[in-house]
Amino acid sequence: MAGPGAVSSRLALALAALAALAAVKYYRDAEAARQQELALKSLGSEGLFLFSSLDTNNDLYLSPEEFKPIAEKLTGVTPVSEFEEEETPDPTGETLSIVAKFQPLVMETMTKSKDGFLGISHVALSGLRNWTAPAAHKSVMLAKHFKAFLPPKNKVDLGDPWWIIPSELNIFTGYLSNNRFYPPPPKGKEITIHRLLSMFHPRPFVKTRFAPQGSVACIQAISTFYYAIAFRIHAEFQLNEPPDFPFWFSPGQFTGHIILSKDSSHVREFKLFVPNNRSLNVDMEWLYGASESSNMEVDIGYLPQMELESTGPSVPSVIYDENGNVIDSRDPSGEPIQFVFEEITWQQEIPWEEAAQKLEVAMYPFKKTNRENEFYSKLADLHLEKYNFPVEMIICLPNGTVIHHINANYFLDITSMKPEDVESSIFSFSNNFDDPSTATYLQFLKEGLQRAKSYLQT
Structure with a gap:
């Protein structure tokens, strides 16, 4: 059994070790602050902003991988990814032709679209204004790439959702940085989604900064050899490049369906689109400064058309005769050989509306209601x-009656205006608060209490 002297020695050693660790941490923090200050002096705030957007691990050094987006931009050469090197086209495989249809955002639907309104400059919206056509009007993909949409072995029941790209956000991770220009290299099933969305714009992010994040799917119909699969994708695009500040373009959702064989060798149909049945279907956010804490402007708008669709079923890239010899893909008159595909007889199926509802509940679990x-x-x-996209603040009675509500985007619009410009007394600023957000939210709560009186008196 150790005596008092041994215990004291151990305690002294422990305290010394803690002091040493504290000293090391202090030195590292001080050194990091010094390096940050030197970088700011050397590059200036704008230069440091650009550098930081590339320095993904925040070590103040750019690795070749981190510098790759700039190298590709300067040289115009995009190296072949490891996935593409491994996925050498199978000469016996089938290919699918996809066309992109795109109509740009209707600028008049934005509440802050006018140059100069609330300090918005033409430069801030340049990426949005210049995006008038898809990056690729047509693309040819291998049928086997759509294997990403097939269900896992334990998800073969109608309407049973699964994640193509699972969400990585939770209460601990928070949200992803706004200060980014270039998407991280996609991996696994992300690669197919990234390739598809790249037809619209060269900088798609298959994982959104905020929840709900990811891509989800479910089986809508089953036949002997085919699945009809409904899917929903939450993704966004970065429309600006340095030296401009980031501009995030976030459609409410991408949805669609695919009919493919159970071994993914053949795709019968494919369609992906942003729903346009609502007056507003896109959220936009952009930075006004060279740091993560800089002011963020928010707006919403209407996108008439953003869709991808296959021109027909996938077809073999090489045709063989009954003896295994390669034959010409055109007939003697020079016309392409027409393929005849068997009609699919669905053995089980659910309506599209039901499948879409299943996907929505998977993305927004709070919408799952107990109908029993x-x-x-x-x-x-x-x-x-x-509820209206993207976030609604609601005040209700215990019985569920909604007595007051305000959309988050409208709330942000109000708080960004000058007090003298606010016409409605409902959202007037209080003299007791300097922060417009606090004052407006307090007024929103007071108005809710005022409206509740008529319900409580009856």
């Missing part, structure tokens, strides 16, 4: 009636 409990079902319906 009439009370909870009514509460959910009352709230969903008032």
